[in-house]
Amino acid sequence: AQSVTQLDSQVPVFEEAPVELRCNYSSSVSVYLFWYVQYPNQGLQLLLKYLSGSTLVKGINGFEAEFNKSQTSFHLRKPSVHISDTAEYFCAVSYNTDKLIFGTGTRLQVFP
Amino acid sequence: EAGVVQSPRYKIIEKKQPVAFWCNPISGHNTLYWYLQNLGQGPELLIRYENEEAVDDSQLPKDRFSAERLKGVDSTLKIQPAELGDSAVYLCASSPVGTGNQPQHFGDGTRLSIL
Numbered sequence: 001a002q003s004v005t006q007l008d009s010q011v012p013v014f015e016e017a018p019v020e021l022r023c024n025y026s027s028s029v030s031v032y033l034f035w036y037v038q039y040p041n042q043g044l045q046l047l048l049k050y051l052s053g054s055t056l057v058k059g060i061n062g063f064e065a066e067f068n069k070s071q072t073s074f075h076l077r078k079p080s081v082h083i084s085d086t087a088e089y090f091c092a093v094s095y096n097t098d099k100l101i102f103g104t105g106t107r108l109q110v111f112p
Numbered sequence: 113e114a115g116v117v118q119s120p121r122y123k124i125i126e127k128k129q130p131v132a133f134w135c136n137p138i139s140g141h142n143t144l145y146w147y148l149q150n151l152g153q154g155p156e157l158l159i160r161y162e163n164e165e166a167v168d169d170s171q172l173p174k175d176r177f178s179a180e181r182l183k184g185v186d187s188t189l190k191i192q193p194a195e196l197g198d199s200a201v202y203l204c205a206s207s208p209v210g211t212g213n214q215p216q217h218f219g220d221g222t223r224l225s226i227l
Contacts, residue, residue, distance in 0.1 A: 009152075043116070043118075044155070095212070100157070102156070103154055105153070
């Protein structure tokens with residue numbers, strides 16, 4: 001079955017430290033990958049997407065992610081986080097269809 | 113560009129009562145989605161529309177849930193009767209077309225609480 005796994009339910013980090021949020025998906029021939037961010041009491045906002053081409057994708061707010069086909073991963077990274085990055089982050093996969101499958105989310109908590 | 117608009121933002125009702133949610137997608141977006149988001153979980157698709165046609169409603173509990181998208185623009189999602197387990201956030205999203213490479217744009221959701 002098609003699935004997305006976000007192994008870390010919570011990631012605490014101090015301000016200005018680097019962070020990596022992990023995402024793994026079940027293997028498929030063709031896949032589109034997305035990261036969304038959800039701030040409290042808001043909907044989901046697109047951070048970045050991988051459709052094809054370069055495996056390193058840059059998004060908004062200084063985030064980037066790397067598509068690794070052999071490891072079926074799409075980890076999200078930021079070299080230096082801010083307090084304002086505190087939010088829930090969702091990895092999502094589309095297996096060449098219109099249907100998005102979401103992971104269970106990772107709560108990023110940034111401390112001063 | 114105006115985003116996806118949902119109303120109401122919050123709704124509190126007693127169990128067994130009916131409730132309805134409304135969604136206005138981004139202008140020109142043909143594809144509209146309704147998602148259910150339980151606490152601590154990612155969104156799960158309830159129904160997808162291409163224009164006014166429901167093309168995927170396999171996850172919609174049809175005994176109590178219904179949806180419509182008249183004229184292929186606005187959409188409403190209804191629950192009747194509501195049960196305690198329906199307490200969740202209901203998200204609406206839209207995209208220009210329903211292909212896998214199109215990002216979906218989300219509204220702020222309706223938070224439903226059942227007493």
